[in-house]
Amino acid sequence: MNSFPVILMAVLLCSSGTMTCYASGQANLAVEEVEAWLEAYEEAWEKLDPEKAALIFTEDATYQVDPYSEPYIGRDAIYGYWATVTSDQKDVDFTAEVLAVTEDTGIAHWHSEFTQVSSGASIILDGIFVLKFSNDGKCESLKEWWSIKH
Numbered sequence: 001m002n003s004f005p006v007i008l009m010a011v012l013l014c015s016s017g018t019m020t021c022y023a024s025g026q027a028n029l030a031v032e033e034v035e036a037w038l039e040a041y042e043e044a045w046e047k048l049d050p051e052k053a054a055l056i057f058t059e060d061a062t063y064q065v066d067p068y069s070e071p072y073i074g075r076d077a078i079y080g081y082w083a084t085v086t087s088d089q090k091d092v093d094f095t096a097e098v099l100a101v102t103e104d105t106g107i108a109h110w111h112s113e114f115t116q117v118s119s120g121a122s123i124i125l126d127g128i129f130v131l132k133f134s135n136d137g138k139c140e141s142l143k144e145w146w147s148i149k150h
Contacts, residue, residue, distance in 0.1 A: 028101075028102075028103050028104075029101050029102070029103060029104055029105065029106060029133055030101065031098050031101050031106075033106075033133070033137055034098045034101055034106035034108065034131065034133075035098055036137070037056060037106075037131070037133070037137065037139060038096040038098070038108055038110075040052070040056045041053070041056060041094070041096070042094045042095070042096065044056065044082075045086070045092050045094045045112070046092045046093065046094055048086040048087075048089060048090075048092065049086075050079045050080075050082035050083040050086060051079065053078065053079070053082045054075045054076075054078045054079035054082065055075075056138060056139060057075055057078050057138055057139050057140070057142070058075075058134050058136075058138045058139065058140045059074065059075050060073070060074055060075075060140070061073075061074065061075065061078060061138070061139055061140050061141065061142070062140070062141050062142070063077070063078045063081065063142045064141075064142065064143045064144065065081075065144060066144070066145065066146075067143070067145065071143075087117075088116055088117050088118050089114045089115070089116065089117065089123075090114065090115050090117050091114055091115045092112060092113075092114040093112065093113045093114065094110065094111070094112045095110065095111050095112075096108045096109065096110040096111070096129070097109050097110075099128075104132055104133050104134075105130065105131065105132050105133070106129075106130075106131045106133070107128065107129065107130055107131070108128070108129045108131065109126075109127075109128055110125075110126070110127050110128070110129060110146075111124075111125070111126050111127075112124075112125045112126075113125075123148065124148065124149035125146050125147070125148055125149075126146065126147055126149070127144050127145055127146030127147065128144065128145050128146070129142060129143070129144050130142075130143045130144075
């Protein structure tokens with residue numbers, strides 16, 4: 001089952017103020033925790049640092065770059081993905097905004113612009129993250145949907 005329509009509906013309801021997006025309880029994720037994680041992600045991407053990127057994930061995390069591909073599983077696989085992808089990028093500018101937070105999941109809208117080294121092309125990406133966090137603040141599951149401006 002594709003969970004994207006449900007996620008999109010939650011984002012629309014949260015951003016319109018129709019739905020309460022911050023669950024109450026003792027072990028709930030805070031908006032500030034998601035923002036801090038996104039700042040670490042930003043730093044890793046802008047510095048093209050796959051090691052920093054891998055370290056913000058749990059040891060057995062999953063990283064799914066689109067809904068049709070198999071996820072990268074584990075920190076080593078995430079490191080390998082990042083090392084490959086960022087090796088052809090420079091001048092990265094990344095921004096993100098938290099849209100919703102539940103007990104252990106954050107949803108964020110992100111935007112990135114960079115130059116592709118191999119072609120010199122200017123790349124503009126816009127996307128959504130669905131991030132599930134462990135109790136230590138590391139991401140245990142990242143799913144993303146993104147579009148590229150041509």
